[in-house]
Amino acid sequence: MPSETPAPRRVKSKYQPTPVIGFAARKAATDILGRVIRGGRPLDLEIDPESGHPSMRAMIVKDRALVRALLGTALRRRGQIAMVLEELLERPIPEKTGRIDDILHIAVAQILFMDVPDHAAVTIAVSITEQDRRGRPYKGLVNGVLRRIAREKDDLLRRFDRPELAAPSWLFDSWTAAYGPEEAHAIAAMHLLEPNLDLSVKSDPQGWADKLGGFVVGKHTVRLTAHSGRIEKLEGFGNGEWWVQDVAASLPARLLGDISGKRVGDLCAAPGGKTCQLAAFGAHVTAIDISASRLKRVSQNLGRLGLEASVVAADLRYFTPDEPYDAILLDAPCSATGTIRRHPDVAWSKTPVDIEVLAAIQADMLDRAFTWLKPGGTMVFCTCSMEPQEGERQIADFLARTPAALRIPIAIEEVGGIEGIVTADGDLRTLPNRLPREPREAGGMDAFFAARIRRVDG
Numbered sequence: 459m460p461s462e463t464p465a466p467r468r469v470k471s472k473y474q475p476t477p478v479i480g481f482a483a484r485k486a487a488t489d490i491l492g493r494v495i496r497g498g499r500p501l502d503l504e505i506d507p508e509s510g511h512p513s514m515r516a517m518i519v520k521d522r523a524l525v526r527a528l529l530g531t532a533l534r535r536r537g538q539i540a541m542v543l544e545e546l547l548e549r550p551i552p553e554k555t556g557r558i559d560d561i562l563h564i565a566v567a568q569i570l571f572m573d574v575p576d577h578a579a580v581t582i583a584v585s586i587t588e589q590d591r592r593g594r595p596y597k598g599l600v601n602g603v604l605r606r607i608a609r610e611k612d613d614l615l616r617r618f619d620r621p622e623l624a625a626p627s628w629l630f631d632s633w634t635a636a637y638g639p640e641e642a643h644a645i646a647a648m649h650l651l652e653p654n655l656d657l658s659v660k661s662d663p664q665g666w667a668d669k670l671g672g673f674v675v676g677k678h679t680v681r682l683t684a685h686s687g688r689i690e691k692l693e694g695f696g697n698g699e700w701w702v703q704d705v706a707a708s709l710p711a712r713l714l715g716d717i718s719g720k721r722v723g724d725l726c727a728a729p730g731g732k733t734c735q736l737a738a739f740g741a742h743v744t745a746i747d748i749s750a751s752r753l754k755r756v757s758q759n760l761g762r763l764g765l766e767a768s769v770v771a772a773d774l775r776y777f778t779p780d781e782p783y784d785a786i787l788l789d790a791p792c793s794a795t796g797t798i799r800r801h802p803d804v805a806w807s808k809t810p811v812d813i814e815v816l817a818a819i820q821a822d823m824l825d826r827a828f829t830w831l832k833p834g835g836t837m838v839f840c841t842c843s844m845e846p847q848e849g850e851r852q853i854a855d856f857l858a859r860t861p862a863a864l865r866i867p868i869a870i871e872e873v874g875g876i877e878g879i880v881t882a883d884g885d886l887r888t889l890p891n892r893l894p895r896e897p898r899e900a901g902g903m904d905a906f907f908a909a910r911i912r913r914v915d916g
């Protein structure tokens with residue numbers, strides 16, 4: 459009787475490259491870099507494990523961490539990497555092979571700035587090139603230039619490891635103009651360091667610092683320098699004892715003083731770090747933001763922390779409150795150049811035109827919001843930007859055109875006693891280098907501007 463088992467069919471085998479360890483993470487980092495640089499997608503959105511790039515969603519935790527490290531380094535060092543490539547490539551890579559540029563940037567980041575064996579970085583970059591239809595002809599070039607960079611690493615680092623090269627020149631020049639060359643260099647040097655994890659605690663900062671193995675900065679913030687795991691696993695997260703917020707970002711809400719029982723408008727509120735502060739200070743907060751999806755995070759944070767606020771999705775350009783506020787916090791949309799340490803893509807995604815456009819929106823919001831204050835009420839205007847157009851100059855112009863607005867100078871005790879962050883005019887100006895500590899990695903903060911204004915008419 460013939461066997462019922464069919465004879466195995468001979469299938470023509472397709473070439474399957476041997477899986478290389480770390481290939482998927484480098485490939486994902488390369489794809490994401492292209493989407494961030496040429497597609498203008500925010501890095502945070504792309505690397506989100508739940509809603510980000512499809513390859514991030516499919517990856518194991520360890521690979522995701524590698525993708526984040528690769529992108530963080532490639533973006534922090536982007537200017538230096540570009541200069542190295544410009545020097546070593548005989549001609550610029552043609553625009554239409556966009557991926558080759560991304561492949562090279564991710565590989566050079568590893569060779570020059572990460573603790574990765576050079577051969578792994580080179581081999582995987584060549585494999586990614588090989589799999590790319592348009593990039594394939596450049597395989598030899600990728601191999602050659604990366605091997606040369608690996609061979610000449612020490613010399614290249616000596617010549618190009620200059621922090622000021624890591625930001626686009628228009629941005630570095632703007633910091634030089636605003637703060638002088640020395641401080642601009644110090645700012646750029648801070649951008650090369652990984653930021654720490656800062657927590658705003660509901661109470662007992664020292665107690666929480668002891669429990670979590672951190673230390674207190676600026677009187678109210680607990681800083682953890684060596685944290686790399688999931689924050690949800692840290693003690694106190696589940697029962698809502700703290701939330702993540704850079705020490706500088708925690709200062710503007712404090713400038714409203716005693717707001718317990720007062721009606722406070724938190725304008726441009728999402729994702730809600732400052733809403734939580736205002737609610738924790740006992741205010742009746744209305745948190746308004748244009749983004750309904752970002753407002754969900756405000757509600758989640760409030761719920762976890764056991765705090766209350768009314769949350770309103772609205773475009774401030776067309777909104778009018780039912781009745782005026784005792785106090786307003788306007789955390790206006792801005793270029794976010796003050797957060798480059800945490801979001802290194804910002805340095806490469808923003809342009810001088812963006813700053814002008816955002817400054818105009820801020821001016822409009824300032825004018826509108828000011829009319830929503832009760833006479834005698836106080837407004838704090840803030841931005842996480844280092845650009846004077848979005849800070850010092852913005853508020854000077856507002857005061858000049860608004861006779862009923864009076865600046866109320868800030869005292870150093872109100873901003874955690876941190877030295878050097880109150881301007882001669884009495885505004886708050888933090889910069890990444892203005893919270894120095896030993897070791898250097900334990901210092902730093904986001905750049906914020908804040909001014910406190912009182913309505914003095916009526």
Ligand SMILES: C[S@@+](CC[C@H](N)C(=O)[O-])C[C@H]1O[C@@H](n2cnc3c(N)ncnc32)[C@H](O)[C@@H]1O
Pocket residue numbers: 725726727728729730731732733746747748749752772773774775789790791792842
């Ligand atoms: C700097 S973020 C606010 C950060 C927030 N205050 C916090 O502490 O977590 C700026 C916010 O402005 C919002 N926004 C931008 N344009 C707006 C508009 N026209 N009306 C209302 N909100 C706007 C953005 O959605 C964004 O959430």
